Amino acid sequence: MGADQVLDGDGRASDRRGMILFLAARPVTSPRPVRPAPRRARLRGRFRFGFRPLAPYRRIFAVPGTRAFTAANLLARLPMGMLSVSAVLMIAGSRGSYALAGAVTATGLAATALAGPWTARMIDRHGQSRIAVPATALAVLGSLSLLLCVHYGAPDWTLVASYAATATTPNTGGMSRARWAHLFRDDPAARHTANSFEQAADELCFLLGPVLATLLCTALAPEAGTAVAAALLLTGVLLFAAQRRTEPPVAPAPATGRPRSPLRLPGLPPLLATFLATGAVFGSLEVVTIAFADAQGIRTAAGGLLALQAAGSCAAGLLYGLLRPAGHAGRRFLGCTAAMAALMLLPLLAAATGSWAALAAALLLAGMATAPTMVTGMGIVQALTPPGQRHEGLTLAVTALLGGIAAGSASGGWAVDHLGATGAAYGVPASAAALAAAVALLTARRGPSRPPVPVS
Structure with a gap:
């Protein structure tokens, strides 16, 4: 057998020289240049990329x-x-x-x-x-x-x-x-994304x-x-x-008879106390801001200042829904209340300068902590209450908020009458936010007496 012949897998001879001559006879061409994608396609890709973060909301509304x-x-x-x-x-x-x-x-x-x-x-x-x-x-x-x-x-x-x-x-x-x-x-x-949307909807309705x-x-x-x-x-x-x-x-009635009140569920009363303090933040902030605007001679702009606080909360709620919740819900709630307490110091500092523009920016930033606090808190309420008592548990949370709003309005009015419509009156919402964080901290240190009821 010649040097240019080899045996294939079946033992048949194949002419390697013929293959080499065939390949050599093919015309040599340069590779086809890669053309850039059309501008419309590039813009379309960027458009889709820009809206990918909204996928969690598209997902829940696809149901x-x-x-x-x-x-x-x-x-x-x-x-x-x-x-x-x-x-x-x-x-x-x-x-x-x-x-x-x-x-x-x-x-x-x-x-x-x-x-x-x-x-x-x-x-x-x-x-x-x-x-x-x-x-x-x-x-x-x-x-x-x-x-x-x-x-x-x-x-x-x-x-x-x-x-x-x-x-x-x-x-x-x-x-x-x-x-x-x-x-x-x-x-x-x-559920986290849906609760975030609901909180943003609350802020929007109470804004409009x-x-x-x-x-x-x-x-x-x-x-x-x-x-x-x-x-x-x-x-x-x-x-x-x-x-x-x-x-x-409708959940079936328990075999033991009438279910116990959600107020007796472990972990819920301290959470409602936190909602009570959070409601005091809302109520006092509204009264003090109106009084501050009146003292500055811009009473007609009071609604706009409060709208900035609601807008900040609405935007933060929507952004918070894009994040995937990680870690224990109680620790996240503690972090949210701590952030709310820290950001509520901004209106206190801004009002002390006497500048309504600084106060507007401070209210916008301060509002960004309230929605995540409410979203996380409402999620814990849903986890603590059994399915057959979920409406009652959520309504108790809203009732606590309303009670806090009433108490905060009265406290804010007292502060305005005794301290004046200055930065000092903003100490009331700041103190209420600090109280909410303190209650959350004490609850987190005690720890739950039993694991939360799974949402079903």
């Missing part, structure tokens, strides 16, 4: 039915920021007494603290669609009764009784959070609600704000209750 119940709930939640402002403007404009208006709304707040958990307990036992609609109808009748009593000059006590009837308004935000908790019972990351109420009451008629808020509430709840496929099922 069938979530967009429908969210839109309906936002419609029902917007009046939460309208009703009290509309009542104050309507009563003060017709009766000429802010004291009467404050007494009426304070009575309604106290009635809500009593009736709210009871309404939530009925929703836990019988379902959202069966209880939320009649409870909302009763609340709307109370609002319409208040409107008629004010318009026709009824006695003052009728105003108090009418507004107290609105206390049956269901916790619309809590019902939405309960649906997310049921849909993503096995996905903590998705007072503005819309003021516009309606001043531009149309004193009764317009209450009438529109009642119509939006009833329409939103009816649309929300119609979304049955995402409604969480």
